[in-house]
Amino acid sequence: MQHNISPFQENDNGSNFNIKEQIDRYLVHWKWFTLSTVVCLVFAFIFLRYSTPEYSISATILIKDDEKGGLANEFSAFGDLGLMSGVKSNVDNEIEVLKARTLAYNTVKDLKFNIKYYNKGDVKTSEAYTNSPLRVNFFNFDESFYARDTLFRIRTISQSKFELFDKEDKSKGQFNYGTTIKSRLGNMVVTLDIDSISAKKNTEKNILVVISPLIKVAENYKRKLQVNAVNKMTSVISLSLIDQVKAKGEDFLNTLIKRYNEDAVKDKNLVASNTEIFINQRLESLTRQLDSVERGAERFKKIEGLTDIPTNAELFMKTASEYEKNVIENETKLKVVTYMLDY
Numbered sequence: 058m059q060h061n062i063s064p065f066q067e068n069d070n071g072s073n074f075n076i077k078e079q080i081d082r083y084l085v086h087w088k089w090f091t092l093s094t095v096v097c098l099v100f101a102f103i104f105l106r107y108s109t110p111e112y113s114i115s116a117t118i119l120i121k122d123d124e125k126g127g128l129a130n131e132f133s134a135f136g137d138l139g140l141m142s143g144v145k146s147n148v149d150n151e152i153e154v155l156k157a158r159t160l161a162y163n164t165v166k167d168l169k170f171n172i173k174y175y176n177k178g179d180v181k182t183s184e185a186y187t188n189s190p191l192r193v194n195f196f197n198f199d200e201s202f203y204a205r206d207t208l209f210r211i212r213t214i215s216q217s218k219f220e221l222f223d224k225e226d227k228s229k230g231q232f233n234y235g236t237t238i239k240s241r242l243g244n245m246v247v248t249l250d251i252d253s254i255s256a257k258k259n260t261e262k263n264i265l266v267v268i269s270p271l272i273k274v275a276e277n278y279k280r281k282l283q284v285n286a287v288n289k290m291t292s293v294i295s296l297s298l299i300d301q302v303k304a305k306g307e308d309f310l311n312t313l314i315k316r317y318n319e320d321a322v323k324d325k326n327l328v329a330s331n332t333e334i335f336i337n338q339r340l341e342s343l344t345r346q347l348d349s350v351e352r353g354a355e356r357f358k359k360i361e362g363l364t365d366i367p368t369n370a371e372l373f374m375k376t377a378s379e380y381e382k383n384v385i386e387n388e389t390k391l392k393v394v395t396y397m398l399d400y
Contacts (some may be wrong), residue, residue: 109183109301110301111299111300111301112299112300112301112302112303112306113297113298113299114297114298114299114300114303114306114307114310115295115296115297115298115310116295116296116297116310116311116314117287117293117294117295117296118293118294118296118314118317119292119293119294120147120148120151120292120293120294121292147292148286148292148294149286151294152284152285152286152294154317154320155282155284155294155296155313155317156279156282156284158275158276158279160313160316160317160320161275161276161278161279161282161313162271162272162275163316164275164278164309164312164313164316165271165274165275165278165309166203166271166275167312167316168308168309168312170271170274170278170305170309171203171268171269171270171271171274172193172195172266172267172268173266173267173268173269174186174189174191174192174264174265174266174267175264175265175266175267176188176189176262176263176264176265177210177263177264177265182265184301184302184305185264186302186304186305187304189250189264190213190249190250190262190264191211191213191219191234191247191248191249191250191264192247192248192250193211193245193246193247193266194245194246194247194248195242195243195244195245196243196244196245196246197243197244198242198243198244199243202242202243203270203271203272204270204271204272205242205268205269205270206268206269206270206273207224207242207268208224208265208266208267208268209221209222209223209224209265209266210222210226210263210264210265210266211247211263211264211266212261212262212263212264213249213261213262213263213264214231214261216234216249216251217233217234218231218232218233218234219231219232219234219247219249220232221238232247234247234248234249235247235248242268278298278309281298281299281300282296282297282298282313283295283296283297283298284296296310296313296314298310
């Protein structure tokens, strides 16, 4: 009987939970909690401050499909002649054209993406696409320039001078902006955006100029570019890519679409020109053939002593008509004479 304890008494003893004691147990280590919070905030700030963000850029274009009308249908009358077979296009074909290496190569070449500018900082070196205080312009170079893979550094000294360093970071001397500098890459001229320098108290900046092979840059953007049809019911194509510099990605897509439209217009003009040439050649050939047939017929008539059949028929009908008229007149005169004799 002494061991017969009610289960409700055991639950009451076990549920004796003191919140204050639990809080006091953790408050003893408040210093560590505060320190860990501060450290986490500092690391989060450093990560957000020096990490490189990535931006998603997209655009859409409308393709004139064969089944939805367009230039190909307007030229379909030439299909029997085999002239417009190369003009027909659809969404799938245009997607492959937009993914072509040649289109990406010409796009990055127009934008000079093989030359990159970086702001060299103490902790982070970030690409300066639109906010670079200077630009390097190359001229009088050969095609091997687009296969170069090198870098050099420019240190701005003032609004009129800068110092040039090679890839081993050895000084090549001080130069004035706008001066032509001869190098293995070709002649180059460095220009300065005075507003970007004068707006800052510290005029000294280190700009890292990186030159990459153009084909490598084109392959990189070709790999990043995503081209897909919006859906199967429309002829709208979506283009998208992810780039660390938003303005650079936007310029690439805009220039890519511009180059695509220019190439499409050139192809259509070429087809129309070839069609015109073909038709003119066929007309000239048919004219020569007809002339040859007419001359042959004329020679045959002369050899065989034949005259123009339509003209002969017309002359025969005229002669027959005049003969019939003379016969009628003679019969009338004969009747009159006979009457007079009888009289």
